[in-house]
Amino acid sequence: MAAERKISSTSLREVFDGSLVGITVHRGFDILYANDRIAHLLKYDDCASFISAGDLGTHIPKRRQRQIAERWRKIQNGDEQPERNRVSNYTTDGDEIWLDVSDERIIWEDGEPAVLSTIYDATLAVRANESLLSSLRHLEISLDSILEFIPLGIAIFSDVGVPKTVNSTMRLLFQASPRQNDYVPKVMQELVTSIVNSDEQELAVKGVKTRVDRVVDLIARRMADDAIMLCAADVSEWQDTQDKLKTLAERDVLTQLLNRRGFSDTVKPVLRQSVEKDETFAVLVADIDFFKDINDTYGHATGDETLIAFSKRISSALRSQDIVGRVGGEEFAIFLPKISATRAEAIAQRLRKKIEKTPINVYGTSINLTASFGLKIWEGGTEPRLRDLLQEADTALYRAKDTGRNRVSIA
Template sequence: MSSIKNILETLKINQEIARKFFEIESSILSILDFKGLFEELLSKIKEKFGVPYVWFSVIDKSEISDLIQTLTSSEILKERLNLVERNAFLSLIADNTKPILANEDLKPFYKLLPQKQKYLIRSRAVAPLTLDGEIIGSLNYADHSELRYRPNMEVELLEQLAVKVSLCLSNVMAHEQLKVLAYKDPLTGLLNRRVMDDALRREFKRAERHATGLSLIFIDLDDLKTVNDRYGHNIGDHLLKYIATHLKDMSRESDIIARVGGDEFVIILPGTSSKKAHNFMKRLQKFLKKNPLNVREISIPASLSFGIATVEDNTTKDAESLLKKADAMLYQAKKLKWARRSKNFAIEQKQEDAGQV
C-alpha cells in the first residue's frame, strides 16, 4: 500500500513540476523583444522552482549577440548574460542539444558564468539553445546543492523548455531585426535620417530650455565615387563602415551619430561648444590621416569635409535651421577644398609642361 502511495505522491510531484514548466512556456510565447523574453524567463524560473542561479550564455560576436547588445538596456540582463567565445563554448557543448547535468568536475564550465557574478555552485545544468538549427548559447541553472542537478536525472522537461525558448528566440530575432531596420542604417549600423531628425529636434529643445549649448557636425566622405569606380562598391562599403566605426569609437555615449546619405554623416553633440566640435574633427582627421583603410592589400586614405553649426549663441531659430547652417558650412568647405585641388593641379600641369616634374 505504501508503495502505491509513494508512486501516487511521485506522480503528483511530477505533475506539479510539469505544470510549472507549462506556465513558464505559456508566459513567454507571445513576447517579441529580447529584454522581455530574458527577464520573464529568469524571474519565472526562479519564482517557480527556487533555483538560486539562472543565467544565459550566448556565443560572442554572433548575429544574435550583436543584436542583444544593441537593443537591450536591461540591468538584470547585464548581470545574467555572459558572452562566451565561440570555440570555448562549443568545446563544452560540442554538438549536444540535450541539457548537460553535472555535480562534479565543474571547473571547465566556469567560463559560462557571468563575469561580474561569483556563484558558489555544487551542481549545474546547461541547456543548449538553437537558432535556425545552429547552437547559439545556453540557458543555465545552478545550485548550492550537489543533489539538485545530477547526471542521471531525467532532462525531458529542461529540454522541452529549451526548445520552446529557442522557438521564441527565432520569433524575437525576426521582430527585433525589423525594429533595427526601422531606425538604423543597414550598412553601418548608425542611426538613419528619420531618427536623426527626431533626435535633433529633441536635443535642440533641450539645449534651448537649459541653455546648455548644442553643436552639429555635417560630414561628407570625400571621393567615395572615385573609390567605387576604381575598386568597386564593395570596397566603398568597407570605407563607409570604417568611417562609421571610428565616428562611434571617438565620440561620447551622449553623442548621436547618423548616416544621412550615401556619403554623408551627421553628429549631434549635446552640451558642446563650436570649439570642442572643431577639436573633435581635428582628432578624427588626424587619426584617419595616420590610419588609412587597409583591405585586400589595398590602402585607401579617408578624407572628410565638414561643416559645424552651434546653438550656443542663440541665433538659430530651430533644429532644421541648425542642420541647414551646418550643411551650408560643409558646402563652403568642399568648395575651398576643390579650389585648392584645382589650383594645385594647375601648378603641377604648368610644371609638367615646363619639364619641371
C-alpha cells in the first residue's frame, strides 16, 4: 500500500498565498513552515522572521503549554482526531489575541508526520462578546441597540425557548435580508430546546450550513435570568480553508481523481454500508499496459497527458455511484457498489474494450493503449478490509499481465 501523500511548502504557498487564514506546520513548538498571515497576527515582520524565531511556545500561556504540547503529540502520532479550538495567544509585544485553531496530522515534505494548524483571528468576536455581556450586566441601554453593534449573530430566547430579540447579523447569516420576520431555523430551535431541557450552561453545534450558503458555529449559553443567548460565528472562510486542505490531501494533482488516501476514505463508509445491507459490490483495479514505453518514447509530458486522458475515459464510462481513484503511477482503482458479479465483469470488459478501440491523441500523436484489469467481487459474509480487497484485485491484475495483458482477470 502506498504511504500517505506528502504535503509540501510549495503546495501550501500555492493555495494560501495572500489568504486571511494563518498556516503553520510544526512538530511540538518547533516551526517548520508558516505563512505571512500568522506572522503578522503575532506581530512579526514576515513569515521568515517568525520561522527564524523558531518557538511557538513563546506565544502560548505557560499554564497551557504542557496540555497543548501533549495534544499536538497525540495528533502527530495519529492517536487523536483533528479538532478546532478557540485559544488565547500573545503577540511579540505581549498583547493577548484570540485565535480559532484547527490542528490535524499531515505527512510533511521530509516524509515525517507533523501537525498542520490553520488559524483564524477571533479576537474581534471575543471582544465583542465580552462587550455584549458587560453591557447587558452594567449598562442601562436598549438591548436592540447593543445587539446591532455586535459583529456576531445574536439571538435571545426566553427561558422556555421563545425568540425575543434577533440582530441583523444573525438574520443575514440565515436569510437573504436583515428585515425582521418569524423565521427560526430548525438547527436553532433544536439547540435552544436542548439547552432548555438540560442542566448545561453552554451547548454548541459547529459547521452549520445556512440556506444563504454560509457556514456558522452556533453556541447557546444560559444567562443569569435563565434566558438563552445564541451566538453565531461565520466560519465560511475557515471551512473553505479546510476544503482546500482536504483537496490537497485526498486528490491526485495530475488527474484530479481521488488519490489512494482519498479513495480509501471515500470507499470505507460505502463498503461498510454495503455489508450491513448485504449488497454485492466489487473492487476493480486497472493498469495501463506498457506505460513505461510511452514515457521512454514520447517523454514524461506525453505520459502525464496520457494518464489524464485515460482517467477521463474510464470516469466517463462509469455509473454516478461508482468511486474511482489513481492509486499508483499508472494504476487506478474503482469501487462498484450495488452490483452483481455478472454486471461487474461486464463493466470491466466494457472499459477494457473502450480503451483498446479508441486511440488517445496527445500533442498531435495518436497513441494506442490497452489496459489490464483485476476484479474482486464480494457476495456476502463478514466485513472485509478494503486493503485486502485491493490486494486480491491486484493479484488478479498481475495474473492478467502475466497471461498476455489487455484482459480481465477475476480474483
